[in-house]
Amino acid sequence: MKPRIIGFLCEWCAARALENLAFCHPELPVGFQPFRINCTGSLELEVVIKALTEADGVLVAGCPPGECHFREGNLRAGLRLKALKRVLSALGEDLRRLRIIWLSSGEGERLGEEIHKFYRELSLEDRGS
């Protein structure tokens, strides 16, 4: 089965970083499915859970601390996801499946690296082809 990673990318940073990255025609792993969201702070935990049931991993990418377009959306999201991780570990879930990163719009290359790293950590790289 092909691997699947769902990405929730904040439109003010990570989604732009992905656009910048796209100009360089990078090699992205198979099955990475990015979604542009308004702010990580607007991401419902229900949606994260649903994504976790459907994909091998979920990547949430938002603006670095202090740079949120809505002042503290990323901070709120960070806390909520941290709390969700406590719940997931209580349920015996593999915590590596949920990854949270903070990066700004200029860091396209780093986003690419992070995506590759995520695939490697979940041992999904060879399942691609």
Place this chain on the structure above:
Amino acid sequence: MKIAVHNLLSCGGCDPVFFLEESPEFFRKAEVIFWNKVKDETLKVFRKIPDQGIEIGFLCGAVKSPEHEEVVRLFRRKCRTVVAVGACALWGGIPGLLWIRKEGPRPLSSLVVPDLSIPGCPPEGSTWTVYLQGLLSGRPPGPSEEPVCQECPRDRHPFRLSDFKRFPETEPESRGCYLSLGVFCAGAVTQKGCGARCLRAGYPCLGCYGPPAGLTARGERLLSAMVSALVPQKATEALKNWRDPAGSLYRFDLATHPLVRKGKCGRSD
């Protein structure tokens, strides 16, 4: 009217309502054909009853063993109306927490579609009356859209939290909403109908009446609300000290959680 009652995986606390003073008039007139807890009968007896030969079948508890599954299917065949009773039948209930160990039961509704679902752990006498009257008059009620908070006597005001607490750690004389005390009160994500029984007795709501109509992911919503109230500087510490996450959020419905249903969670040890 001929009825049948059966307890699947449960504590056996739902059907004693039949003996209570507040029990609905209905049960005094009913003729009990089969009741595994009261009459010493086996399924053999039950299998001989003609199909559709029983007016109403009440099923309490969750489904775990192949025998449970057989009983549920038999009930669907033999009873014209199947009524699911209590949190275990509806969402897996407390035994559903076994899913933390990967071996929990399933709710009844995963096998058959009941004609009526009576919520509660156990359902209050008044709830029985409302649901049965509705059923007999041809208008079976569904879940309410409003939460337990509507019936709750505690004081509500805006709040921030620096810590999560469990009920015994709160001041007995406090009158404020339990959420404002840092306690995961499920009232806000639970349908009303019990008359806020627990809150009137001075205890936070555990959520036994299930979600209000149309509300999904109630555990995650309660978590979101509580975490959003945390003072950021204290949040890391508070989350570290938070005990029993699964029990605080999914006490009665872990068996219906999407991750459990997908079989992606549960310890393998």
